[in-house]
Amino acid sequence: MTTRCLLVLLISVVYFASAKYEGYQVWRITPTSNGHSEWLVDLQSKSGYDLDFWTDISRIPGHPVDIMVPPRRQSHLRQLMSHLDLNFDVMMDDVSSSVSNHMSAILKRREEKGAPSTALNDFNYYVYHTYDEIQQWVTDIVAENSDILTPFLLGHSYEGREINGFKIRGTGSTEENPPAVWFEGGIHAREWISPATVMGFTQKLIDDYRANDQLVVDMFDNIDWYIVPSLNVDGYAFTWEEDRLWRKTRTPNERSSCIGTDGNRNWPYEWGGVGTSPWACSDIYHGSNALSEVEIWAVVNFLREKKAQGQDFKLFIDWHSYTQIIIAPWSYTETNYRTDDYDAQMAMAASMSSAIFDVHGMTYRYGAGNDISYPAAGSSKDWGYGDFDPLGEDTDGGLGARYAYTVELRDTGDYGFLLPEDQIQPTIEEIHAAVRAIGNHLVNELGSSG
Numbered sequence: 001m002t003t004r005c006l007l008v009l010l011i012s013v014v015y016f017a018s019a020k021y022e023g024y025q026v027w028r029i030t031p032t033s034n035g036h037s038e039w040l041v042d043l044q045s046k047s048g049y050d051l052d053f054w055t056d057i058s059r060i061p062g063h064p065v066d067i068m069v070p071p072r073r074q075s076h077l078r079q080l081m082s083h084l085d086l087n088f089d090v091m092m093d094d095v096s097s098s099v100s101n102h103m104s105a106i107l108k109r110r111e112e113k114g115a116p117s118t119a120l121n122d123f124n125y126y127v128y129h130t131y132d133e134i135q136q137w138v139t140d141i142v143a144e145n146s147d148i149l150t151p152f153l154l155g156h157s158y159e160g161r162e163i164n165g166f167k168i169r170g171t172g173s174t175e176e177n178p179p180a181v182w183f184e185g186g187i188h189a190r191e192w193i194s195p196a197t198v199m200g201f202t203q204k205l206i207d208d209y210r211a212n213d214q215l216v217v218d219m220f221d222n223i224d225w226y227i228v229p230s231l232n233v234d235g236y237a238f239t240w241e242e243d244r245l246w247r248k249t250r251t252p253n254e255r256s257s258c259i260g261t262d263g264n265r266n267w268p269y270e271w272g273g274v275g276t277s278p279w280a281c282s283d284i285y286h287g288s289n290a291l292s293e294v295e296i297w298a299v300v301n302f303l304r305e306k307k308a309q310g311q312d313f314k315l316f317i318d319w320h321s322y323t324q325i326i327i328a329p330w331s332y333t334e335t336n337y338r339t340d341d342y343d344a345q346m347a348m349a350a351s352m353s354s355a356i357f358d359v360h361g362m363t364y365r366y367g368a369g370n371d372i373s374y375p376a377a378g379s380s381k382d383w384g385y386g387d388f389d390p391l392g393e394d395t396d397g398g399l400g401a402r403y404a405y406t407v408e409l410r411d412t413g414d415y416g417f418l419l420p421e422d423q424i425q426p427t428i429e430e431i432h433a434a435v436r437a438i439g440n441h442l443v444n445e446l447g448s449s450g
């Protein structure tokens, strides 16, 4: 796309987005009792489609939830909450101007400096990129590092876009099917920091490898790293072109004018249970059935094939934003939500969290399911951890990775999904450290087991 076309496109984004969110606000509501939390859970399930929950409701009293409230709901909700003695702060008093400011800053930067160069040697990791630019980056990073990167086409999205990824395997790798890791970014369209971070830490790990950094040499020579920077590509393109705050896929729904399914409620492990919605208009709509979304089906199909070929997945991470938390399974249940591998999962999460803290002093909390968050059935990490069914016929069969997490990146709510570009670099730096900590953990575990 030419710079001029992109400018026209961006100007229209600013215009459309502003119009759509006129008068919308984001409220930070802080429950102080179990009754408050239950009321919020009820509110989410009942008024799904016009209240957009920007963050998960926490189980811990005192931990806030951010909700985007349209003007028509504000006074009623205010009254209800005052009866309940439930306090809130207005975090964003005019979503439409926050979206335009965010997009204008990106537009201005692109106007001054031109669209970012797509040549890999001066690729700018510290700005947000369009779908086309991310595609070009995947092509280029694979071409530039063909000794250790192998591309794969995961599949096509509903609208026909390619979903691409690559495998990293070091030149010293000796096994046919070494243990493996799965990283996916961008399942939720508006969480732009996710693909940006996945691309950024990938380049840094490759730089480490080229500099003969022993840890990363061990990571790449002993483990296969499968990476898909942007999974929900239709949603992502839509956030650039029409609605910066779009979350779901772009698949139309039968008997509804509402579009899209929540990709993170569409996985075939305990699909359709608590924390999901049967209403197509909801932002947590679980889809017409498990794997109704081709994007999710493509991942499950790809990974089941790898497993059937004899590759064992040790780790699965779905990169999201925001709130700075690391969540381990289970999310589908409110009881017995700590898995048999809870201690090991927490030990790895603790080393990620402390590696992150050491870089820029950011706090990432961690915990399993209900300890840190409210249930969400049919989510990616439950499938990532769930027992593998070799035939792939049992719809409950998961990947069987001992370590499976949802990681929510920056920030804690000052900007939320509208994270400014100047926070991309520090996020990449701290998550690069976290991935090295993960690698260290896995390499040590492999060494001691065999």
Ligand code: 0X9
Pocket (backbone or CB within 6 Å): 054, 055, 056, 188, 191, 264, 275, 320, 321, 322, 327, 330, 331, 369, 373, 374, 375, 376, 379, 406, 408
């Ligand atoms: O709701 C989600 O899918 C994730 N949060 S986000 O704001 N990025 O949409 C959280 C998924 C895991 N959540 C729970 N354990 N509840």
Ligand code: ZN
Pocket (backbone or CB within 6 Å): 188, 191, 320, 321
């Ligand atoms: Zn998300």
